Every structure is written in C-alpha cells, then in structure tokens.
Amino acid sequence: MASNSTTAVDDDGEYEDWVELYNNSSSTLSLDNLYLSDDATDPLMWQFPSGTTIAPDSYLIVWCDKDLTQTGLHADLKFSSNGEDAVLSYDNGTVIESITFGAQTTDMGYARVPNGTGNFVIQAPTFGTNNETLSNSDFELNTDYSIYPNPVNDVINIKTNNGSIDQIALYNLQGQQLISLKFNGEQQSQLDLTNYTQGIYLLTINNQQTVKVIKQ
Structure with missing residues (x-):
C-alpha cells in the first residue's frame, strides 16, 4: 500500500504506507537477516529485527513510514505512490522477492491473486487477510x-x-x-x-x- 489515506492505521492512529508479508508454508518462517527495501540498487535498506517470525498461513504487516520509534514494525523507508521497487533479500545477496510497481491509486492495494501465488493486481486492500477476501x-x-x-x-x-x-x-x-x-x-x-x-x-x-x- 503505497498511498494510504483511509484503509488502516498504525498503533499511533496514523495512516501510513504498509506492506503485507504472507507465509504460505506449513512451517514458521524466520525473518532473521532479511531486509526490506524500496530501491533495487540498495537492497539492504532496512533489516527485520532479530527474532521476527511469521507463523504458518499467517500475515505480517510492516509500516513503511520511517517512524522507527513507534510501536510495531516500522521500516526506515516510504513507498512512492508514483511507483518504485519493493525488494526482500538477505544480506548474502539472495533475493526472495523483487517487484517494480507503477503509479498507485490511493487506498488501493497491490496484491498477488490468487493469494500469495498469482500475478500482482490492483484491488481493494485486504489488510492482514487473504487477498481474495473481497472477490x-x-x-x-x-x-x-x-x-x-x-x-x-x-x-x-x-x-x-x-x-x-x-x-x-x-x-x-x-x-x-x-x-x-x-x-x-x-x-x-x-x-x-x-x-x-x-x-x-x-x-x-x-x-x-x-x-x-x-x-x-
């Protein structure tokens, strides 16, 4: 969500950019040594805190607002609604996910449909839930x-x-x-x-x- 004005608020009641990660496996996923970035040329922009995990068939929200002192996961980056990159990679250079998205519509999500496996589409946001919830x-x-x-x-x-x-x-x-x-x-x-x-x-x-x- 690169342009959020009404969809979801963080713990401080602010409408911020956010990214949702989904673990579609049957095992708990560790995010140790994993980084999030909005620039493919600078993939190690923000590191997930040590011990961060995603349970099987569960979702994790990261607020992309540069508000590092706030409660919850807040990354040191902000997405551009005009379009840019979203990259998940390890410090050894292994890229887990890398996409380049175009201009985004305010309060609309950019999600994989079918959930977690399909192509990216612009649709109503499904904050922390299955991307096919609003079919x-x-x-x-x-x-x-x-x-x-x-x-x-x-x-x-x-x-x-x-x-x-x-x-x-x-x-x-x-x-x-x-x-x-x-x-x-x-x-x-x-x-x-x-x-x-x-x-x-x-x-x-x-x-x-x-x-x-x-x-x-």
Missing part, C-alpha cells in the same frame, strides 16, 4: 437494482427495477458508516461522492444488497 462475486448486483456510473467521480445513481428504495447506506472498508439515507418508496436516488477520497466503498440498499463502489 467480485461477493458484491455482484442483482437485477433488481441499477447503479451507475461505477467507477464514479461525483454523483452515483441508484435505481430500482423491481420494488422500491427505502434505505441506502455507505460504508468504508473498516465498516464505518459514512452515509445513511431513508426514503419513502422511491424508485431512484443519488449519492454525491464528490468530496470523498479515491478508493473502495460498500453501498447497501434496503439492508439487503451490498455493492462495491469505486470512487475515482
């Missing part, structure tokens, strides 16, 4: 409703094709309710998202249908 099938819109445009820059339209709209709510990915509107059997409504930051939001209709909305 498209979880938010498929049934034929009772139409929502457009999506992605949206400003105003999104919600229309019912069967029945009525009685309630609309908008949530961020942390489950915080941002908007709650009630209607009296309307057939169509709008939400103005002009002042909301770029990212993924969850829109619920009548407490029944949940749709993933992308704010550009």
